[in-house]
Amino acid sequence: MTQVTDHGGGVHSIRVPIPDNPLGHTLVHLLDTDAGPVLIDTGWDDPESWDTLTAGLTACGTDVKDVTGVLITHHHPDHHGLSAKVRDASGAWIAMHEADAAVVRRTRENPPSRWYAYMAAKLVAAGAPEAHVAPLIAARDAGRPRKLPGLDPALPDRTITPGDLLDLPGRRLRAIWTPGHTPGHVCLHLEEEHPAQLAGNGRLFSGDHVLPGITPHIGLYEDPDDATVTDPLGDYLASLERIGALGPAEVLPAHQHPFTDAPARVAELLDHHEARLADLRALLAAPLTPWQLAERMEWNRPWADIPYGSRNIAVSEAEAHLRRLVKLGHVETVQGSDPVTYVATG
Numbered sequence: 275m276t277q278v279t280d281h282g283g284g285v286h287s288i289r290v291p292i293p294d295n296p297l298g299h300t301l302v303h304l305l306d307t308d309a310g311p312v313l314i315d316t317g318w319d320d321p322e323s324w325d326t327l328t329a330g331l332t333a334c335g336t337d338v339k340d341v342t343g344v345l346i347t348h349h350h351p352d353h354h355g356l357s358a359k360v361r362d363a364s365g366a367w368i369a370m371h372e373a374d375a376a377v378v379r380r381t382r383e384n385p386p387s388r389w390y391a392y393m394a395a396k397l398v399a400a401g402a403p404e405a406h407v408a409p410l411i412a413a414r415d416a417g418r419p420r421k422l423p424g425l426d427p428a429l430p431d432r433t434i435t436p437g438d439l440l441d442l443p444g445r446r447l448r449a450i451w452t453p454g455h456t457p458g459h460v461c462l463h464l465e466e467e468h469p470a471q472l473a474g475n476g477r478l479f480s481g482d483h484v485l486p487g488i489t490p491h492i493g494l495y496e497d498p499d500d501a502t503v504t505d506p507l508g509d510y511l512a513s514l515e516r517i518g519a520l521g522p523a524e525v526l527p528a529h530q531h532p533f534t535d536a537p538a539r540v541a542e543l544l545d546h547h548e549a550r551l552a553d554l555r556a557l558l559a560a561p562l563t564p565w566q567l568a569e570r571m572e573w574n575r576p577w578a579d580i581p582y583g584s585r586n587i588a589v590s591e592a593e594a595h596l597r598r599l600v601k602l603g604h605v606e607t608v609q610g611s612d613p614v615t616y617v618a619t620g
């Protein structure tokens with residue numbers, strides 16, 4: 275199967291594999307500019323992924339050494355993982371939204387023990403059973419200095435400023451801030467006529483924000499240094515509306531495949547989240563902790579079959595939904611409960 279697709283108008287995509295992951299691959303995009311090729315995302319940091327990326331660039335008629343810049347949609351390792359290697363090979367700049375650059379800085383600066391302590395405290399507060407939290411506390415107390423995967427991502431050297439055209443000679447590419455999946459997620463809007471004259475407003479590199487067949491994970495913006503009560507799901511829904519209103523002729527996402535009719539996909543995603551919020555509100559007829567809510571929510575498999583790490587992600591997703599329901603006035607915390615429980619209002 276070919277790893278490279280020519281989308282026309284100086285845009286290619288390269289299918290870069292993600293090892294041991296059901297998502298399968300990241301679609302890394304290559305954009306020709308008058309100053310040389312620019313990448314949108316880079317893929318997972320793994321030897322096979324690197325080989326696929328560099329072979330894909332050669333198949334596109336260029337070379338990794340010639341890459342002049344890297345635009346990162348968000349800090350996740352399947353998007354930002356290979357950025358340091360690309361910069362080492364080419365001297366390319368790396369650009370990211372400031373909110374995700376802050377996540378990268380924090381990840382590099384904090385020792386793993388800090389992260390374990392934060393996660394343990396958070397899970398206790400969410401009502402996780404002792405047996406679930408124990409391994410995190412053990413890891414915290416062991417204080418091992420070992421590096422965790424994804425804990426040494428490249429520091430970006432440029433900032434993507436939302437609303438601005440990026441400095442790409444010969445191209446009109448505008449950054450659109452779409453927080454939700456991460457605090458600094460951006461979509462990149464190619465404000466040029468579609469090469470096949472499809473009706474609509476240019477093409478949109480959507481990262482993980484809008485995918486044709488799956489809904490991105492929306493959890494809390496985990497930050498040990500910041501106690502601000504954020505509303506990532508609210509951010510995500512607002513970001514979705516913005517993309518729907520943009521009406522791009524074609525969406526080039528970072529996973530799965532390109533698609534048209536972005537407004538229809540946005541409407542589907544908004545409906546999905548509305549239905550999910552209604553289901554959770556019904557579950558909260560009786561008071562539940564975030565952990566108990568996660569156990570009762572619908573996932574892609576029964577709770578008993580969800581592995582350890584995915585349970586942490588699931589609880590984070592339950593908490594993002596609780597924040598939204600509280601903000602909407604549909605749910606409130608039970609006074610004096612510890613761990614905190616939530617219950618539907620009226």
Ligand SMILES: [Zn+2]
Pocket residue numbers: 348350455482
């Ligand atoms: Zn992601």
Ligand SMILES: [Zn+2]
Pocket residue numbers: 350352353482528529
């Ligand atoms: Zn992704």
